[in-house]
Amino acid sequence: MSNLLVRDIPESLKQDLSNVARETGRSMSDEVKDMIRQGIAAHRAEKSGVHAKNAFEELRELFAPSDEESEHFAEIMNDIENGRKKDHVRSFSFDE
The missing domain is CATH 1.20.5 (Single alpha-helices involved in coiled-coils or other helix-helix interfaces)
Structure with a gap:
């Protein structure tokens, strides 16, 4: 696996990430990786014109x-x- 260094993150953003990670019981690194995955998926869906459904929408449809x-x-x-x-x-x- 490779590493990614992100520079000049505002302290408030880092604190927000830390709070979210604490709430979910995950490390900041794992939380950021998940957020990046979600962001990429949303970006691809937006580009393709497909609305990405959340779990509630999928179950409701079923x-x-x-x-x-x-x-x-x-x-x-x-x-x-x-x-x-x-x-x-x-x-x-x-x-x-």
């Missing part, structure tokens, strides 16, 4: 219901709620 399914689910929930409201106003007798 598990999110279609519009038709969402509409069907909303109808079911409305039926349940209407039934609950009707049951709520029904008189009750302990003799039943």
Whole structure:
């Protein structure tokens, strides 16, 4: 592996890197390498016009219901709620 020397880093930037590394439990070196990887990936995606999705976006796309399914689910929930409201106003007798 090779080394890379970056000169004239402002103290505030170095402190920010140190804080992030401490929060993630990694060394500053590992944190900077990861940030460089992410930056390169974002740069390539921007150049190619492809939006890089994060994990949430990927999972949401996999598990999110279609519009038709969402509409069907909303109808079911409305039926349940209407039934609950009707049951709520029904008189009750302990003799039943």
